[in-house]
Amino acid sequence: PIRVLVNNAAHDERHTIESVTQEYWDDRFAVNLRHQFFAAQAVAPDMAAAGGGSIVNLGSVSWLVGQGGMPAYLSAKAAVAGLTRALARDLGPKNIRVNCIVPGWIMTERQIQLWLTPEGEQELLRR
Template sequence: MTDSLAGTLTARYPSLADRAALITGGATGIGASFVEQFARQGARVAFFDIDDAGAHALIAGLAGMAHAPVYQRCDVTDLDALQSAIAAARAQIGPIGVLINNAANDARHDFGETTAAEFERNIAVNLRHQYFATQAVIEDMRTLGGGSVICLGSTGWMIKNAGYPMYAMAKSAIRGLVNGLARELGHDRIRINALVPGWVITEKQRRLWLDEEGEAQIRRSQCLPGHLQTEDLARMALFLAADDSRMCTGQDFIVDGGWV
């Protein structure tokens, strides 16, 4: 199955020019598309990851942007390192007006063999950092007069997929995080929403899990034909970060080709 985005007409968001955007897990996959698309809008982008090679390759491919993306190596499960990296990013790109909590790991695991240490690690990589990264940028957004927090969820728990119960649990909690903060942050014109992907066919997904059975499942379950691509998520993120979405908060924005 092929599905090209060539020739697609896309929006320009003037409000994103020079806006400081911080993206976790930005070296590859969906996160790399966020970095690229925000940079192409003229935003000042900083991103975190532990994949140095992927991060440097991404930056090299974006030479010539109005603002070169800034890479900060950071394991988001280390909360002290996360706080330090956010401070370093702020020093380089200015007060954070957009936060995209993207870092995650959907590694498959067996419910019956889960240890307590594995449980804590999974929550740390898929949920905990979203809470504390958001906490760390709120004063920036208050100073700016508002901002946008975008938390990455997943439809995996909604459609009751097997094979990753801890991941499904963590991703379902993103809805609670967004709902639990929307009113509190809204008083300061800070929006918080969940961007909820379906099965996005990244290089990792293609390498590890996409087979003929998976292709058949996509054809059966999606209302729209073709592969969901990273750019499809990035374009929704641009809208949620821009002033165009100024009255959108506390919501799930599902991008899945009509699967759920």
């Protein structure tokens, strides 16, 4: 039986308020939020039957610190926190823990190549 689920997927492409279309908004929520709910929904029965389990959702600190330049991403990652609370409340009685980790900026090659600037790095350190 499945006892652990780690929900980790993201797309943090930078975008402006003016550039966001309905399709882009929906896509950001699909990549950053929707899978977390449906994966949890899929494994919860097995976890409950096994006597419990643990679901770990990956959020982002970006929305907590008010990072600019990607409103759809920040909105979806803020919703991960709300989803986590809702799932924890509903699945807790079945001995299924649901928690959210909110990491800071992970300096992957992609992040460094696309978005890291000296000014941005100083802003991160300031926060």
